[in-house]
Amino acid sequence: MTYGTRIATAIAVIALGIPAVSHAQLFTLTREQMIELTAQNPFDRFPDGRPKVPDGLIERTRGLSAEEVFAVLPGKNFRNQFADGFQILHPGRRLVGRAFTVQFMPLRPDLDGVVNARAKAAGFERMTNQTAIDMLQPGDVLVVDLFGQGENGTIVGDNLFYYIMKATKSGGLVVDGAIRDLDGIAEMEMPAYFRHTHPSAIGNVMISGINIPVRIGNTTVMPGDLVFGDSEGVYFIPPALVQQVVDNADTIHIHDEWTRKKFDEGKYKSSEIYGSPKDPALKKEYDDYLKKRLEEIRKTYK
Amino acid sequence: MTYGTRIATAIAVIALGIPAVSHAQLFTLTREQMIELTAQNPFDRFPDGRPKVPDGLIERTRGLSAEEVFAVLPGKNFRNQFADGFQILHPGRRLVGRAFTVQFMPLRPDLDGVVNARAKAAGFERMTNQTAIDMLQPGDVLVVDLFGQGENGTIVGDNLFYYIMKATKSGGLVVDGAIRDLDGIAEMEMPAYFRHTHPSAIGNVMISGINIPVRIGNTTVMPGDLVFGDSEGVYFIPPALVQQVVDNADTIHIHDEWTRKKFDEGKYKSSEIYGSPKDPALKKEYDDYLKKRLEEIRKTYK
């Protein structure tokens, strides 16, 4: 049985809700469970039920900053979606893609035995980091809870990093844990956020979930969240809020343009212009500018 | 419907494997799932499948130290069962009981909605820390993953601590998070291990699992594990290893007795006696002593 066949079988197995793969925490969610947990998703879904934020929105998100996500999420009561404190592989490059989540826990032989028995029943040799990596799709960002481990918490070295880059089309990696082969990895273009680097291989851990809700820092990440990273940290955006975030960002960008133009004139104190202009004439000037520019920008999104 | 009726219904629901409560991570395990995950348990089980280490073994464990657990577990490849770095309410008093696990995650309104919908379907008003606390049994130790939170990570104050003490018959509490009302709690006898204290109430979190595998520090805890705490930290002992741990501890206790008796004689350097006596005559003296004392002790275990 080739790998392709095996994974197809596994997906079929999942789709059929066969018990061996129906337990969320130690393997994954059924399609029905995934849909229930992400019921607010307004977009298409992958065969396994994971929300699929459209490519067009992903591209528009690339122009954002963390502040522009912050401008929307807390107001919608999503106050725990930003994680920071990472080492960032390429601080100048944005990370954008759909969350593919993996959860590890400290190795415990009795549980690990169950996990591997289930994996075997689903056609895999055993459950390893590569089992998850081999499921990645173009546009995915691999999001891994390795509970902050350095030594032995190394999700990938340069070879598997290379594989992920190819498989996700440079989607990206966020690991609350470590990577190895930093010098080799630094030569590749895919964005990555990690806590540590260490020359050791991954070990003394077991996979406890694939595409289940995971915790990264003080955030809860759902499979299918839009992952957005800049030089400050990483935002996990629920699919239902993506459209609003990118639309609102257009306004912020225009506001920034206008504000700096005014500052360049050198005639105003900051408080006369920013947050919003105090003078009614200036306020009108800004409103007109905003309207015109929004129209220009929106035209490009057709 | 009284609480008693509701919880009975809920248990029945669980036993029947009705879908609304069958998703491991966001609610709990079915009895079948619990049995699969704890297949090596040699003892009876609670109605929900949780292993029930016998009361007699729990009592024998009360005479142990963390070192005596350490003497067995790593050798059986359980290397990640000890957690430390806690504040300990009563350092001189042992914590011993059966793990009842609860997992929290950072609040996320979309997921929290699903959790509460499921709770409602199972007859609860909503899912809170008290939903879990109300399920505790005599001999239980409440083990809570609140991911190290201080402010807002306070699983209980003195009133609910008092309730837990009554419900578990002073079983105990281990929280990778905080408690509040420390002064009030300090007057009660139940053992407790916590990371922080804070006057705030619990908030900005949601329950993501009851009696599922949880991570406390670098350990993986299973519902039904025997929880053992002394002044160094907490051990989570798989039921399958409990008998061996307590039996082996008898030998260690006798070895300690004999060693100190010899040291008291003042005739020997430490290396002549300890780890094991070098001199064949001494070795025989020790072996005889061990045999005799083991027989005496074992007689008391009828």
Next chain:
Amino acid sequence: MTYGTRIATAIAVIALGIPAVSHAQLFTLTREQMIELTAQNPFDRFPDGRPKVPDGLIERTRGLSAEEVFAVLPGKNFRNQFADGFQILHPGRRLVGRAFTVQFMPLRPDLDGVVNARAKAAGFERMTNQTAIDMLQPGDVLVVDLFGQGENGTIVGDNLFYYIMKATKSGGLVVDGAIRDLDGIAEMEMPAYFRHTHPSAIGNVMISGINIPVRIGNTTVMPGDLVFGDSEGVYFIPPALVQQVVDNADTIHIHDEWTRKKFDEGKYKSSEIYGSPKDPALKKEYDDYLKKRLEEIRKTYK
């Protein structure tokens, strides 16, 4: 000129608003400034304008816990009044008294020269920790910002601690810095909260303010605040809220009494009784109990 005379003169000088002592940050506030900054104080004041929470309320506060202060302050938008992370000299003993604040900054000879010139003009030899300590009144708690220093950040050793205990009638000490002579100090009964201990003497710092607003951790402390410490940390309560805090605490105490009485009956799940009883009959029982007990307690406050 005896010390008594000198300090009287200094107070007179302050009362007259003479320029040499009118700069807040490098010396102290005039009476007028103090009154302006603490305008909401509903109580009497010391001659220098510092609010004087009445002794009776101080005594009632002694029965509180940090949670009972927390029950009131955040709701009044005072969200930054609790500081923790201290070593506590006597964890079982409450700290209660009026804040007398002192601010130190890293020594800088040019500024220190100005401070000492002003001190001399006011009749002091030079400005030291003892200058401030000698101004303490019965019921005061000395609150010191030594910006977390250990070595050289030792506000007092056992002799001056003894003096403060006598002068404040065991009011107390809170220092975001250190003390020395811990063994000697541990034998005295006055409550104390500190970050470190170190055998060195205070040094490499200068006083930059006496009875001005100071920062302790993430709190802003005003002279005259009611300082309340338990085994969790320290609350700085604005005088205007003290009455409400202690009154509300009576209700909490009664609620605790009733809740535990109910838990003792062993008939209820925690959620049937706590936070508030769900059953209307129980609710009425509680309301009657509360009313009766409040009357009993309030009678004792005449």
Next chain:
Amino acid sequence: MTYGTRIATAIAVIALGIPAVSHAQLFTLTREQMIELTAQNPFDRFPDGRPKVPDGLIERTRGLSAEEVFAVLPGKNFRNQFADGFQILHPGRRLVGRAFTVQFMPLRPDLDGVVNARAKAAGFERMTNQTAIDMLQPGDVLVVDLFGQGENGTIVGDNLFYYIMKATKSGGLVVDGAIRDLDGIAEMEMPAYFRHTHPSAIGNVMISGINIPVRIGNTTVMPGDLVFGDSEGVYFIPPALVQQVVDNADTIHIHDEWTRKKFDEGKYKSSEIYGSPKDPALKKEYDDYLKKRLEEIRKTYK
């Protein structure tokens, strides 16, 4: 009333010593107070009394390193003028300018009310970070005590950073707190030193002083200090020592030149040349070189 008029009025108010603005800590210093506190300043002053280190000296300082400041200050008993542990926006670019200080404290509604009442009396809408930012002059470095806050401790985002860059002619920013919009800010040339970045806006704090002495790490900073930053950290140099620091640095630069020239010859062990040459002939060679080069350099300072 235009902004210009308002600020002029405010300065007039300050100059007249009107009580509402005479308290150092909760607003600012009068011109007289500023002059008293910075009495050793040998240079001109701004209208509000703040020392104005001449532009020429500022330019010469740009060629220094922290070690060359260290070579002078501790010897003059200024041992607490260096702060490190910052994130540095452009590590390769020197920060040089005159300190404009701002102090924040944790928000406390009663005090914040007083601050804003005073601000209103002086013609401002309310007291915010922009109130201070709008007072900046060319050559200023904004030095902000935000007591190390990350979330909510963000003094500016990219728009206000842009304004500061324009207003100070790229003077700079040092904040014991955070900034937001790091990616946007990173594209601008102004030097900046900060503890954290966070997408949140500034909040839960209040301004407690503008151009008063502030503490940054273990340093005391005075308004008008010459702020010097390199890739190691930030030095706050009292105006009275600036001339000596830059003059002495000339000697150090020449010493470095000569030392490396000698090392390049490859004939000497380090200890024969450095700290100072042991051989009398070499010593003379160095002395001659120093004299000649000093003359050359000093000529360029006309």
Next chain:
Amino acid sequence: MTYGTRIATAIAVIALGIPAVSHAQLFTLTREQMIELTAQNPFDRFPDGRPKVPDGLIERTRGLSAEEVFAVLPGKNFRNQFADGFQILHPGRRLVGRAFTVQFMPLRPDLDGVVNARAKAAGFERMTNQTAIDMLQPGDVLVVDLFGQGENGTIVGDNLFYYIMKATKSGGLVVDGAIRDLDGIAEMEMPAYFRHTHPSAIGNVMISGINIPVRIGNTTVMPGDLVFGDSEGVYFIPPALVQQVVDNADTIHIHDEWTRKKFDEGKYKSSEIYGSPKDPALKKEYDDYLKKRLEEIRKTYK
């Protein structure tokens, strides 16, 4: 060959300066080397050259506090003799005794082979923590550099702790590392200072020196130093300064007595009495008191 014979031989070997044991760092010092390194020792020595502070002085030291050591050592340019940050087994009990030092380093098989070959040549089976422990004398404090290790850095458990207590007559233990069996150890009376506790056994380390200079925190400890611990931390006092420290402490004790007596009178501000009395009459009163009390105390030291 009994242990006694073997160790006698080993000491003889050392005394003869036989090469196999002459290398300081990986075994120990010869008597000659020890004497050279501790040349300022004014007291007797052990056979191996280690300074032997007399028992009488050790007893007098028991009445000291860290501050009284601090009063002498920095003034003699010994500024690095105080270590803190320890967990203290019995905070109320003083630690006093002669330093017996042991240094560990991370295990490296090639070096460990050399160490063990040397140990074998000197008549030991191999070099372990017990090799050093078996050399302890009454009045010794075992001072161990285990470079701050927790797991595997456990110098002893309760059995060897018991042995050390017997062998040193409750001298004590200072370990920059860990102990195990905390509950068992806590029942014994010997003072102990340690960084961590952990249930693991010592491992992954090797002994690199016995009775050589070692580093504990930021101190350098010499074999034979007088080790003094109170609830703040540990002082390592060079033998040459012990007499001066205890003599000076007498004066400090009397000064404390007199100061508090004066404070008890309630007539004085602290600055009139302490540091030293300002009033000439009071100064004379103090001087007379000091003289009288010193005579009384010194009489007891026959």
Next chain:
Amino acid sequence: MTYGTRIATAIAVIALGIPAVSHAQLFTLTREQMIELTAQNPFDRFPDGRPKVPDGLIERTRGLSAEEVFAVLPGKNFRNQFADGFQILHPGRRLVGRAFTVQFMPLRPDLDGVVNARAKAAGFERMTNQTAIDMLQPGDVLVVDLFGQGENGTIVGDNLFYYIMKATKSGGLVVDGAIRDLDGIAEMEMPAYFRHTHPSAIGNVMISGINIPVRIGNTTVMPGDLVFGDSEGVYFIPPALVQQVVDNADTIHIHDEWTRKKFDEGKYKSSEIYGSPKDPALKKEYDDYLKKRLEEIRKTYK
């Protein structure tokens, strides 16, 4: 006496085993001691006995990564040879060279006196950081234990860094401590690993050993170890394992080449190719590739 003469004399003195320089820890090892401690060294040695890994192997090591060292050392029971947590001067440039070790300890005047007396006896003025630096050879990496000090733990500034770069031909520097003059040093090409930077000069420390075993983080470093640093940290490789490390790295490099070539084909899941190909045909393809490429590479090493 020129420096050259003096150092020659010193080496002669060492070679003769004259007592003044025979104590390992407070000065250095004799040639005999060095040979004993590094007996497994398969290569030539320096006159003082330090192993001299050949230049050719050093060059081959330059192409490695930390992971390739990790692939060999733990398997040979060298588990403590990797140190990380450093600031790295030039993260993209490999550090490779022979360890020249220096150990500092906190200053203690009595011991420092002995050290300097010995230094004088060996013809040096006194023992300073430059005494060690002047002994460096081309290809050396200076490895310094300054026990993590920042302030006063600055082994060199830019002048001595320049000297070391010249003397070692850009070998490198690893200091468990600090450097000063970071901006000046950053312009030079020599690799450097350090914990901190600080403008202060080295002070309050003393040299306790040159070319003795030292501890850097959790590693034990021997003089003559091959020091290898990449962007993750520093490996100290025992000479006896260098050949095996570089030979094995050839295989890893080829394995990486082949793996990525396969990944580039886009036909395989990662687990079909990596760690080793599952399909026998692919396995053979890889084996043939490996053989061919190894031959090609090995040819270049002639």
